Amino acid sequence: MxxxxxxxxxxxxxxxxxxxxxxxxxxxxxxxxxxxxxxxxxxxxxxxxxxxxxxxxxxxxxxxxxxxxxxxxxxxxxxxxxxxxxxxxxxxxxxxxxxxxxxxxxxxxxxxxxxxxxxxxxxxxxxxxxxxxxxxxxxxxxxxxxxxxxxxxEVIDHMIVPMGILVIFVLGATLLSITTALRPVRGAAREAAAIDAADPQSRLDTVGMPLEVAQLAAAVNEAFDRVRHLMQAQKLLTSAIAHEVRTPLAVIKLELEQIVHPRARKAEKDLDELVQFVQQLSALGNLDGVDRKQFLSTNINKLTEELVESLAPWVYQTRHSIAFEQRGQLIVPAVGSLIRDALRNLIENAVKHTEAGTSITVRVDENGTVGVYDNGGPPRWPETPVKRDDGNVRGIGLEIINRIATIHGSAFRFEQTRNGRNAVISFPIPSRRSANGDVRLSL
Known part of the structure; x- marks a missing residue:
């Protein structure tokens, strides 16, 4: 302008x-x-x-x-x-x-x-x-x-000098007026960019705004409210469907256990996968209700080490190996249970979708990341696919992990390498301190 x-x-x-x-x-x-x-x-x-x-x-x-x-x-x-x-x-x-x-x-x-x-x-x-x-x-x-x-x-004396002074004052006053009038718009834009979609109390502050800008901000707030109501309704619907389906599935599984036949065992396996999908669907819906008051300062190193220790016996029963490495201390505001669930899902995926003998490494790096790495070769993800906004398709389990990372303001990266897969959660500017040296705990 x-x-x-x-x-x-x-x-x-x-x-x-x-x-x-x-x-x-x-x-x-x-x-x-x-x-x-x-x-x-x-x-x-x-x-x-x-x-x-x-x-x-x-x-x-x-x-x-x-x-x-x-x-x-x-x-x-x-x-x-x-x-x-x-x-x-x-x-x-x-x-x-x-x-x-x-x-x-x-x-x-x-x-x-x-x-x-x-x-x-x-x-x-x-x-x-x-x-x-x-x-x-x-x-x-x-x-x-x-x-x-x-x-x-004549041009200098009778046009440039008087018109120059006039233009400077008029142009300066015009630009100053526009800048002053648009300052609330810039402030509203910054507030809108900083809005936390997971916080139901997030709104644009209209105090001190000019009437026209305040009307725009009020319209944006109403749009946010409608989107939140829609998300809440979707969450309730998803949770209700998962809850209603869970009981019939349990009954069907009990009936199948009474049947002695290979096809019954095949149906039980398919039913287990369906139960897992329903559980994941319910977990995905519950993520929308996370309150910011649940965020506490969490030691990711300690949380990850305890998780690896608890899962180690099951990992070895599947003829896999697991190790924990820490190359720095990572302390971030987080919901510890959600981070634990995300890492547990990554470890379980690395076990279930790789061949026996695969080595799994859970590592906390000093650059603010925690990841699960394996050398299990090509991926085999038999999960229900979910198409994301960016056009990529990934399993619903990985989508849950991505949602957990988003709630924490983090980024989730899953990539296939020649030797295996890397699943990494990157936290934003965490408070961390370097360890005296790499620490490795093999289980």
């Missing part, structure tokens, strides 16, 4: 400049009057009145125009008694000047030949120390184009 205002101000000044130049350039009489006045003013600087009688010394900057009789510029300067103080006039120009014995008017101008370049004669009576002097000039064809200097002086 500021750039557009400045641009149009510059365009307006350029348009006015062109209009002024055209008006002066095509008006020969006005242009001639200005030329005579400017030349008389410069010649008058050479008149001296300090002695017994007036004298005239041609200023050096005028010598190229009035220093000889062949330059196309002529001048004649007389004192009040008619005595000539200076003249480079020839017979060619004498006929264009007023007679010496004629009483000279205060200003006179004669256009010798209309059109450009200017050919004219004129003069003016000036007073220096209360003594009158008649300064007359003539130009035949304006050889050095003094008309350009006249136009430049």
């Amino acid at each position: 500021a750039r557009r205002i400045v641009l149009f101000a510059i365009l307006a000044m350029l348009a006015q400049l062109l209009i002024v130049l055209a008006d002066y350039y095509w008006n020969d009489e006005e242009l001639g009057r200005l030329l005579v006045e400017q030349e008389v003013s410069e010649l008058a600087k050479g008149i001296g009145t300090g002695g017994t009688s007036p004298t005239f010394d041609l200023p050096p900057e005028l010598s190229d125009r009035y220093g000889s009789q062949t330059t196309g510029y002529f001048a004649r300067i007389r004192d009040g008694s008619g005595r000539i103080l200076f003249s480079n006039c020839t017979d060619q120009c004498a006929e264009h000047f007023l007679p010496v014995d004629l009483k000279t008017p205060d200003f006179w101008l004669r256009i010798i030949e209309p059109g450009k370049p200017l050919t004219l004669a004129g003069g003016e009576t000036v007073e220096i120390t209360q003594k009158p002097f008649v300064v007359e000039i003539a130009t035949i064809g304006d050889p050095v184009t003094r008309v350009n200097a006249v136009l430049s002086k």
Whole structure:
């Protein structure tokens, strides 16, 4: 907006400049009057009145125009008694000047030949120390184009200086007013960017905002409320479906256990996977209800070590190995149970979806990350796929972990390498301290 205002101000000044130049350039009489006045003013600087009688010394900057009789510029300067103080006039120009014995008017101008370049004669009576002097000039064809200097002086004196001051104040006041008016908008934008979607109390503060901006902020708050209500309804629906399905699934499993047949065992396995999916669906819905009051300072190193110790027997029963490494202390505000569930899911996935003999490493790094790494080869994820907003498809278990990371303001990265998989949660600017050395706990 500021750039557009400045641009149009510059365009307006350029348009006015062109209009002024055209008006002066095509008006020969006005242009001639200005030329005579400017030349008389410069010649008058050479008149001296300090002695017994007036004298005239041609200023050096005028010598190229009035220093000889062949330059196309002529001048004649007389004192009040008619005595000539200076003249480079020839017979060619004498006929264009007023007679010496004629009483000279205060200003006179004669256009010798209309059109450009200017050919004219004129003069003016000036007073220096209360003594009158008649300064007359003539130009035949304006050889050095003094008309350009006249136009430049008029543009500077009567347009650029006054209009420049006006534009500076008007433009400055306009930009200041716009900046002041938009300051609440910038503040609202910062508040909107900092809104925590998991906090139901997050709203834009409309106190002190101009009416128009406050109305916009109120509309945004209403939109947030509608989205929260929609998410709450979705959460309730998901939880209700998971709850209603859980009991029939348990009954079906009890009935299948009474049937002695390989197909029944296959159905039980499929049913177990369905029960796990329902549990994950319920967990995914419950994540939306996390309250910020549940966040406490959590030692991720201690939490991870205790989790690895508790899962180690089961990992070894599946003929896998697991190790815990810490390369720095990681202490962050978090919901410990959620972080524990996320890491447990990553470890269980690494066990269930890799071949026997796979080595699993759970590592806390000094760069604020905690990850689960394995060397189990190509992935085998038989989970129900979930399409994310970015177009990627991942299992619902990994989507739960991603949601947990998002709730904590963290980033979750899952990548396949040539040797296995890396699943890493990166916490934002955590408070951490480096350990004295790498610590490794093999189980």
